[in-house]
Amino acid sequence: GDQVEQSPSALSLHEGTGSALRCNFTTTMRAVQWFRKNSRGSLINLFYLASGTKENGRLKSAFDSKERYSTLHIRDAQLEDSGTYFCAATTNSAGNKLTFGIGTRVLVRP
């Protein structure tokens, strides 16, 4: 089946630094979403992309359907950025099924 390979599985950052998360896809995806799971377990929508890049504050995401990957960049990391980040992508098949990555556990340290 369609696979989403998310890396790294865990990431430790000092406040003020940055890093990138990546998802590779085994097939051509139509769109990608990025989520953060907050401390209460809720999935918070970060980005929805059908192509190109989007930026929101200190977060920036890119999606290349042809090259089969998406990235999420965190810059100037803050303590509240800690959490588990998930990418999820959907193909052109019926039903808008999201296939999720395994998640990246991000810890921002003072």
Added chain:
Amino acid sequence: ETAVFQTPNYHVTQVGNEVSFNCKQTLGHDTMYWYKQDSKKLLKIMFSYNNKQLIVNETVPRRFSPQSSDKAHLNLRIKSVEPEDSAVYLCASSQTLNTEVFFGKGTRLTVV
């Protein structure tokens, strides 16, 4: 702030019982979903409904049955639960079939 509401938050039941989970979205969306978070913490789709019509049934056992009374509600009934049904079940919605998906907080089911 969530607009996809699930009840209950938690439910503990015995093998063989029937359970029902409720989901309501206040976003005016046409499409609703049920996902299951498995033992490896991966979220996998179970069902998707568009305008109250079943679109996707991902080879889910027949004891699972979604119930849609209108576009804003998609409940999930499990007849005769089994131990492997212990999981977190997440409801979601999107405006249409090919748009951004929003999730509820989930219902954690424990089967003893």
